[in-house]
Amino acid sequence: MAHIPDPHLSxxxxxxxxxxxxxxxxxxxxxxxxxxxxxWQGFAPGQxxxxxxxxxxxxxxxxxxxxxxxxxxxxxxxDVGAVSGAMATLEPGAMLGMRGPYGTAWPVEQARGRDxxxxxxxxxxxPVRPILYHLITNRANxxxxxxxxxxxxxxxxxxxxxxxxxxxxxxxxxxxxVDHADATWRGHVGVVTTLFKGADFDxxxxxxxxxxxxxxxxxxxxxxxxxxxxxxxxxxxxERNMQCAIGLCGHCxxxxxxxxxxxxxxxxxxxxPLMAIKEL
Amino acid sequence: MSVKGLEKIVAAHSLFAxxxxxxxxxxxxxxxxxxxxxxxxxxxxxxxxxEIYLIREGSVALEISxxxxxxxxxxxxxxDDVVGLSWIVPPYHWTFDTRAQEDTRAISxxxxxxxxxxxxxxxxxxxxxxxxxxxxxxxxxxxxLQLLDLYGTHS
Numbered sequence: 001m002a003h004i005p006d007p008h009l010s011x012x013x014x015x016x017x018x019x020x021x022x023x024x025x026x027x028x029x030x031x032x033x034x035x036x037x038x039x040w041q042g043f044a045p046g047q048x049x050x051x052x053x054x055x056x057x058x059x060x061x062x063x064x065x066x067x068x069x070x071x072x073x074x075x076x077x078x079d080v081g082a083v084s085g086a087m088a089t090l091e092p093g094a095m096l097g098m099r100g101p102y103g104t105a106w107p108v109e110q111a112r113g114r115d116x117x118x119x120x121x122x123x124x125x126x127p128v129r130p131i132l133y134h135l136i137t138n139r140a141n142x143x144x145x146x147x148x149x150x151x152x153x154x155x156x157x158x159x160x161x162x163x164x165x166x167x168x169x170x171x172x173x174x175x176x177x178v179d180h181a182d183a184t185w186r187g188h189v190g191v192v193t194t195l196f197k198g199a200d201f202d203x204x205x206x207x208x209x210x211x212x213x214x215x216x217x218x219x220x221x222x223x224x225x226x227x228x229x230x231x232x233x234x235x236x237x238x239e240r241n242m243q244c245a246i247g248l249c250g251h252c253x254x255x256x257x258x259x260x261x262x263x264x265x266x267x268x269x270x271x272x273p274l275m276a277i278k279e280l
Numbered sequence: 281m282s283v284k285g286l287e288k289i290v291a292a293h294s295l296f297a298x299x300x301x302x303x304x305x306x307x308x309x310x311x312x313x314x315x316x317x318x319x320x321x322x323x324x325x326x327x328x329x330x331e332i333y334l335i336r337e338g339s340v341a342l343e344i345s346x347x348x349x350x351x352x353x354x355x356x357x358x359x360d361d362v363v364g365l366s367w368i369v370p371p372y373h374w375t376f377d378t379r380a381q382e383d384t385r386a387i388s389x390x391x392x393x394x395x396x397x398x399x400x401x402x403x404x405x406x407x408x409x410x411x412x413x414x415x416x417x418x419x420x421x422x423x424x425l426q427l428l429d430l431y432g433t434h435s
Binding site for chain 1: 339341342343350351352353354355356358360379381382418421422425426428429430431432
């Protein structure tokens with residue numbers, strides 16, 4: 001099993017001061033930051049950091065950069081609330097609090113020698129991007145690689161340049177769909193599960209990674225099992241109200257699991273029965 | 281093209297794959313090859329739903345116009361997809377526009393021809409309905425997810 005880094009300071013509840021070194025506005029309301037933090041020793045794809053602005057608050061954000069770069073931390077943030085909205089305005093040079101990395105990793109190495117299907121919706125492309133970097137860097141170790149990505153509209157397609165670049169590489173399949181579009185869009189329109197019909201993978205030898213809104217993950221995982229992929233081979237990243245990030249406060253509990261500590265990456269065999277319980 | 285040639289093409293489409301018992305011949309008897317240039321409309325909202333399209337190559341956009349919003353594409357259909365469910369339910373009117381996004385080839389099934397044959401032979405009618413039902417259900421599921429606006433800022 002791949003090494004999963006622990007929080008990089010002795011007290012996991014104490015943030016370090018990190019500096020924004022670069023800022024890219026991906027689409028309106030979504031910003032990617034490069035951050036430098038002292039003593040950072042890297043992360044595994046799927047892990048997250050707790051980012052804080054003093055006097056505003058703290059939120060969990062997945063790491064969206066390549067795991068082979070152990071010096072730069074990359075986060076993609078959408079302005080949806082007070083903290084993320086304030087963070088989205090940060091410019092290079094700004095300081096913020098950071099602690100992490102936390103949580104479990106996408107089991108990318110378990111997919112070695114197998115077909116890989118990555119299903120992402122909306123901003124869910126950010127937490128799976130480290131997987132894609134790993135797959136591309138180690139392409140010979142995997143079978144067919146397929147990325148199925150759904151966005152709300154053509155204007156809201158994340159990482160558009162990288163999607164084009166990956167598609168042009170010809171050794172992986174990249175399919176994009178949007179929920180609705182105007183007449184200038186020539187691509188696919190429909191929910192992300194409609195892309196499964198054209199995807200080429202051997203369900204018996206496929207490992208799938210799914211990330212996006214919970215309902216999308218539910219339907220995506222069900223579509224994968226309908227196609228014959230085993231629930232244990234379908235992995236998803238759960239999102240809950242994570243506050244302490246070390247399994248103490250219980251805010252992110254879902255059934256017997258703390259999403260921050262036991263997750264955020266779980267397999268479908270673990271999550272399917274829990275997602276069926278509305279109260280959770 | 282001969283009916284035998286059309287039979288092969290109809291049988292190659294997943295909607296009618298494995299159709300036996302002489303039914304394939306009956307369905308293919310309602311079929312013809314059609315071709316649309318990019319930008320050409322297959323049909324418009326409000327028109328009689330007189331045809332069913334089995335897409336072979338290319339892609340089409342299903343559109344609805346809304347005041348102040350222009351044309352919105354709510355679904356696209358490509359090879360091996362079906363366009364046209366309104367032929368099943370009276371009063372048989374299209375409820376959206378469909379435009380070819382690129383040069384598109386399809387099999388067109390004459391809806392009146394197929395309905396007449398289904399009415400005359402309930403076994404054929406049942407077989408045809410069984411094949412259309414999954415498409416209808418899939419569209420319903422997709423529409424439900426689209427209505428939830430999963431990727432909106434509230435989610």
